Amino acid sequence: MTIKSDPIAYFQQLYAQVENVPLSNAMSLATASSDGKPTVRMVLLKHVDERGFVFYTNDLSPKATQIKDNPYAALCFWWTTIGFQIRVEGTVTQVSAQESDAYFASRPRNSQISAWASKQSQSIKTTALFQKKVALVEKKFHNQPIPRPSFWSGYLITPSMIEFWENKIHRLHHRLVYHRKQQGWSTELLQP
Numbered sequence: 001m002t003i004k005s006d007p008i009a010y011f012q013q014l015y016a017q018v019e020n021v022p023l024s025n026a027m028s029l030a031t032a033s034s035d036g037k038p039t040v041r042m043v044l045l046k047h048v049d050e051r052g053f054v055f056y057t058n059d060l061s062p063k064a065t066q067i068k069d070n071p072y073a074a075l076c077f078w079w080t081t082i083g084f085q086i087r088v089e090g091t092v093t094q095v096s097a098q099e100s101d102a103y104f105a106s107r108p109r110n111s112q113i114s115a116w117a118s119k120q121s122q123s124i125k126t127t128a129l130f131q132k133k134v135a136l137v138e139k140k141f142h143n144q145p146i147p148r149p150s151f152w153s154g155y156l157i158t159p160s161m162i163e164f165w166e167n168k169i170h171r172l173h174h175r176l177v178y179h180r181k182q183q184g185w186s187t188e189l190l191q192p
């Protein structure tokens with residue numbers, strides 16, 4: 001399969017061109033409630049391979065709750081140095097416990113601690129109170145390796161659609177869309 005016939009390989013080829021650009025792994029993640037109300041926020045792409053796109057989060061967060069109720073998501077990247085917008089749509093599943101464990105183990109200790117300390121997106125009276133929670137977690141795991149919290153894991157977006165939008169002069173932007181077929185992908189060009 002040539003790179004152009006495989007959108008994930010094409011994504012990886014472009015991603016390699018922006019790997020030194022700060023936050024080139026930042027992507028907006030759109031999810032929706034079961035009654036169709038959308039929410040969008042940034043997350044970090046931590047892994048991409050032939051399966052799709054993986055990010056990590058708190059399993060009790062609003063985004064994870066929406067994914068549980070409605071396991072579809074959309075992603076959007078904007079890579080300004082090469083003038084590409086990449087949109088992805090697909091289904092969402094949790095990655096295996098082993099995959100989440102391996103990634104969690106690779107994180108800086110302070111990030112591991114804050115994953116334990118945070119009831120993500122729940123309200124808290126003051127920042128000082130959250131710092132107290134962090135200190136308690138530090139104390140609990142003092143001088144020990146920190147295991148992955150049972151409420152924190154990776155999510156895989158298996159793409160059914162990937163669009164590459166390339167900035168061109170005079171708004172003659174190039175838009176190439178891939179749709180997943182039973183076998184392989186179909187492609188079409190869209191007007192800008």
Ligand SMILES: Cc1cc2nc3c(=O)[nH]c(=O)nc-3n(C[C@H](O)[C@H](O)[C@H](O)COP(=O)(O)O)c2cc1C
Pocket residue numbers: 023026039041042043044045055056057058061062063064120121
């Ligand atoms: C650049 C950037 C990267 C982020 N990466 C993540 C991430 O990888 N995982 C995560 O849970 N939150 C990440 N966040 C925070 C989310 O945008 C969001 O505030 C948080 O996950 C709560 O979202 P929710 O209430 O919709 O679940 C990131 C924020 C920014 C600005």
